[in-house]
Amino acid sequence: MPEISIPTSLRHRPTVGGLVVPWITVQMPDGRYRFGAIDAERLQSAFINRLCQICGERMHRLFVFAMRDVDFERLITHEPAMHAECARYSTTACPMLAGSMTHYRAQATDTPSTGDPHGARPGHTAQSWLLLWTTGYRRILDPRTRTPAAEIPIELLRRVQRVNPPTSDQ
Ligand SMILES: [Zn+2]
Numbered sequence: 001m002p003e004i005s006i007p008t009s010l011r012h013r014p015t016v017g018g019l020v021v022p023w024i025t026v027q028m029p030d031g032r033y034r035f036g037a038i039d040a041e042r043l044q045s046a047f048i049n050r051l052c053q054i055c056g057e058r059m060h061r062l063f064v065f066a067m068r069d070v071d072f073e074r075l076i077t078h079e080p081a082m083h084a085e086c087a088r089y090s091t092t093a094c095p096m097l098a099g100s101m102t103h104y105r106a107q108a109t110d111t112p113s114t115g116d117p118h119g120a121r122p123g124h125t126a127q128s129w130l131l132l133w134t135t136g137y138r139r140i141l142d143p144r145t146r147t148p149a150a151e152i153p154i155e156l157l158r159r160v161q162r163v164n165p166p167t168s169d170q
Contacts, residue, residue: 004093007085010055019093023056024080046080047139047148053079054086065132065150066090066163072130075152076142087131091163133159 006013006020013020016033024046026037045051050059063081071077082090136156142149 004089007089009057009083009085010089013055020054020089022054022090023051024053043080044148047150050081052081052083052086054082054090057083059083061135062158063134063137065134065137065152067130067132069128069130072132072160075154075157076140076149077152078142078145078147078149081134081137081150084133091129091131129163131161131163132157133161 004018006015010020013023014033015021016035021033021035024038024042026034026039028034042051042056043053046053046056050063051057052059059081062084064084064087065077065081066079066087067075067077132152134152134156135158137150137152140149140151141147
């Protein structure tokens with residue numbers, strides 16, 4: 001895989017195999033990171049304090065959310081937002097971003113009561129994602145999963161961009 005250049009805003013983050021470890025990633029007691037596992041406290045903190053899930057810094061005025069189509073229908077996501085620059089990096093370093101999100105969903109849907117009304121089981125690859133630029137969001141508890149989530153009021157939505165799934169040549 002070609003080397004992906006790391007933006008200045010992410011230079012303070014540790015890297016593994018040349019890829020930035022997202023701030024929200026679980027760090028194990030021995031110091032290693034569990035890619036794809038979300039630190040629950042950081043998740044909460046990110047939603048509450050409007051922190052970017054990639055760099056851990058505060059966001060102002062502009063929030064970029066990654067959503068699947070099924071999330072987009074409701075404008076609800078369980079993933080905290082990102083800075084535009086961090087989102088750009090993450091979509092380039094796609095295996096990590098997509099990996100983190102699908103794995104997180106795999107855990108989230110393990111909670112009782114689930115059922116997946118859209119039949120979109122997590123963990124399946126080649127999902128396409130949308131990036132949503134917003135000027136704000138509402139912090140909610142997703143009534144379906146009872147997990148922390150962000151809801152985008154439609155009037156705060158500024159731009160939507162489709163991110164193609166990574167090709168399988170990696
Ligand atoms: Zn950031």
